[in-house]
Amino acid sequence: GAVVSQHPSRVICKSGTSVKIECRSLDFQATTMFWYRQFPKKSLMLMATSNEGSKATYEQGVEKDKFLINHASLTLSTLTVTSAHPEDSSFYICSGLSSPGELFFGEGSRLTVL
């Protein structure tokens, strides 16, 4: 199957700092990528849809100014958690759409905000 690479896999930061997570589609062009968030023992919650060359679409309740998404190329989308706080600590997972309806996921990034 298609490969999506996510980096970093783990990050610890201090409260108030910003953290950037990268999501790359390695063997396909992903004009659309999706960012999910997962709390312990819970399912994935869709945060936003990232479209190459245009603004991201955020799900209800997700602050666009806190979770900045950039999709500058067909193979790279980034999520920046700005002014992170402990409640932003979570597991963030990206996915790329390789063809209509077929999603491939990254390995996830565990963010811990102290």
Added chain:
Amino acid sequence: SQQGEEDPQALSIQEGENATMNCSYKTSINNLQWYRQNSGRGLVHLILIRSNEREKHSGRLRVTLDTSKKSSSLLITASRAADTASYFCAPGDTGRRALTFGSGTRLQVQP
């Protein structure tokens, strides 16, 4: 996209046994995908079955789809301890929308 509902929520079996988990959905689909998630890891794409297919195999995995009942099943044969994970189904369409996920089935394979 609509969310699939997996059943059972949890399943514990012995190594070597078969594991069957089910998925139900509400409206018509173009395809349905099954994913596995090991603890603390991303989702691994296991198999995609299209709406015009009734059964599909991949190694020890067998997936069935019954569009009249709006249900799918994932069978893992001769399970191994390494199969311990959460399994999610995701009904899909022809659009470019995100997949949404239910709570999954937590499979525990005892060695």
